[in-house]
Amino acid sequence: MKGKIAVIGGGIAGVQAASSLAKDWDTTLILGENHLPYYRMRIEEVIAGAEPESLYMHPAAWYEEKGIHLIHDRASSIDREGHSVVLEDGKKVPYDKLVITTGSNAFSFPLEGRTGNIFSLRTMDDALNLRTALLSADSFTVIGGGLLGLELAYSVSQSFHIPVSVIENGPYILSRQLDEDSARMLQESLERSGVKVFAGVSADHADDTLLYLSDGTSVPAAVICFSIGVRCEKTIAEDAGLVTDKGIVVNNGLCTSDPDILAAGDAVELDGRTFGLAMHAREMGMKAAAVINGDTTPYIPSEPSALLKVGGIDVASLGSMTGEKNVFEGSDSRVTVFVENGTVRGIVLINAKSVMAAARNAVGKGYDETVFRTV
Template identity: 35%
Template sequence: MQAGMVIIGAGECGGRAALTLRDLGYEGPVTLVGDEPHLPYERPPLSKEAMTSEAPLIKAIASDELLAERSIRHIHSARAVAIDRAAHVVRLSDGSSLAYDKLLLATGSAPRKLPMPGLGGRCVYLRTFNDALAIRAHLSAGNRVAIIGGGFIGLELAASARKLGATVTVLEAQPRILMRGVPAEIAEIIHKAHETEGVKVLTGQGIAAIADNGVEVLVTLADGNEVVADLAVIGIGAVPVTALAAEAGLAIDNGIAVDGTLRTDDPDIFAAGDCCSFPLGVYGGRRVRLEAWRNAQEQGALAAKNML
């Protein structure tokens, strides 16, 4: 019996890979495994439409009906906990196992944690739809929100929070916002736009301490000033989810290391999206990792093609 294709990670990358396998004519079993209870969905709207629309909805990549029509098995609310490379088997958190001919790791990234004591239930991160719903509950007139990190996610959340009437302070340790994302001239325009909308933006401000007493969060800055908030959202970057691959003995180098075809050092295991690093020709073959919606989408499709 054919084991087929198994995809770990039911996000943008994994979802696109599963659909592309069928688009390319593959007729064997396709199994998509995700640790969330939802259908595969787009993450970019989580900091925007999911915060501000009257009824926040998941923007699904595929419906149950489409997955069924394409004969794609979707296992949700389960994590892959181990890969037995010799047996070509993946073990899941629910105790079940999946055999594979080819395996795609599309495990994505996770929010970088703030390495400080004093964080509690009012210090949160945004990665999932459920995270978005929890944050949204605090974004209303009269509520104070501190956003730690002046990158794309933090600034998108700041705009959404202001739209809903919350008081917003953005804290960025670097000399300016979007330090890694855009040139200084563009960052200055965006900085001014946020201030015009009522966002207080503090740059060059390291955090000395955080105290979450369950009622409010007190953020003490390096210069001694304090910011008091009802909610602190931490957006200081992301890290690739590599533990499953590392425990299976696959090479890790700022993500799961793959070649130009997205193949790992195991010929039957591929990786794509936020979780992998790959050699980029325009950088002289230097290994890079991209945390971007389009990269996840296109690498999911490319991985599917190369798995075939």
């Protein structure tokens, strides 16, 4: 063995880093939740009734076989001089190299007039608590019309058959991923499946049954869930004196300001940018392990992509929505290609899976419209 590795956080980045390192390093994975590592992006299935265990990435035996020591306790601090992680129970986990993958936390704000039945959705326990509340609720409102909010709203309306509303303060839903026409197409589909969307208004205050909006109207909201974005979980790094800003600041080799400490996943900030997608967490977990094993090439994040299936419509958003819009329409499909100086910057596909592979390949390259004419 080359030495000791400690990884703080058992999300995708942490499990990826630990499993890539365990062959050559004595590896300990510190899990802050009372579950084995699970697929966070599927926790809505638990709201609909799935057992938590069905979302576990691997059974306990898998970690044993790989030689990964699991610790179920939160890390409370990092002793950088002593090269150890201090756990909440006071025990210490020594390291030669440490990887921080503490992820992010859901953001919310207080709603005047309401104390109970307000949730956010980030962890398995959040999903279990939300399910319990929904079992006796007669209405549900999601604050935030982004990807997670819409998927949650659709899934609750299908599983619980109660009135579901989405409040979006932007001009239309998914305004970061979609152009306005594509967003309207998706909104119509959502409304046909029973989810009411209120865009261009914000949540103001609430009582036990209603949520009052900035335009003076209200929606039924026995249970409310915030889905308005995440903030990097950087506390432990900040307390240890590492450089942080929006997230834990890393260089393109995923090293923090301490050369023996790397960071990966939602928790990091690289070149002023934070992430928030599973694909980047996985890539960074692998890269952090490679760097520890001697890789000196820079980490270059893949182009972000978002895939969503809501109310029977497939939506994919690749790259960024900047530049001139070129629209191709089929009978129930639509492709919007954003082109800047002859280069494809982003693509939105609605019910156009047939050109998905071509679209992935097209982002960042010269624009060739024949690729999209087949829609």
